[in-house]
Amino acid sequence: MSSKLKMILVGVAIVVVAVLVWFFLLSPLRGDIQATETQIEEERDRLSQAQIQLAKAEATREEGMTNQARLLELSKMMPETEEIPSLLLQLQDLADQSGITFIAISPGESQTSESADGRILPLSVEFSGTFFNVSDFIYRAEQMVAGPGRLLAVKSVDLSPGGATEMQGGVSPQLTVSMEMYAFLAGGGEGGTSARPAASSTTETTEATSE
16 A cells, blocks of 8 residues: 555544544534523523612612601601690700790690691690790791601791890890690591690699799
8 A cells, every 4th residue: 555545544534533523522512612601691691680680679678768767757747646745845845945934835636637638736835935035936846847856837926025034235025925836747537635634734734834
């Protein structure tokens, strides 16, 4: 056998081996690689979708916490029950800050508000102080909701002379004030009578202290 024929046979054998390796080894391996790459892309898509869902869940949770905090503030501004003892304590704090002296506080019966959702609790308030004390008390009462505290509104103010108080640089007249206020409640039903005994006893204590 000539050397040329041997080289041809060797070349044919190499080609046959290469073809066999391609069909039986490399081609299936390449298909497996392609299938793996496809699975990786699918998993990446799933991971991306999961991250989007997680971000939405986190945003919903934060929004829920924010709404919960707002509801808590709203419940302080407009509680479902009258909560007169705590209301009187808040008003007393305002009186101490503004320098007025309470004479009496008389809560009325809660009633449905005609101009807004919810109910109103009328308050008849009598106290003494200078004009500047009265102005400061009214301002603090209507700004108490920013605390957050109870939502209050001054309906009417009746001033009458009550003597004079010496101040630096002159005399500031002492006034006796009769004021009608509204405290706002959540809900549209009639109610709040359970808190009435507590309100009466607190009012009597305030009157006794003033005397």
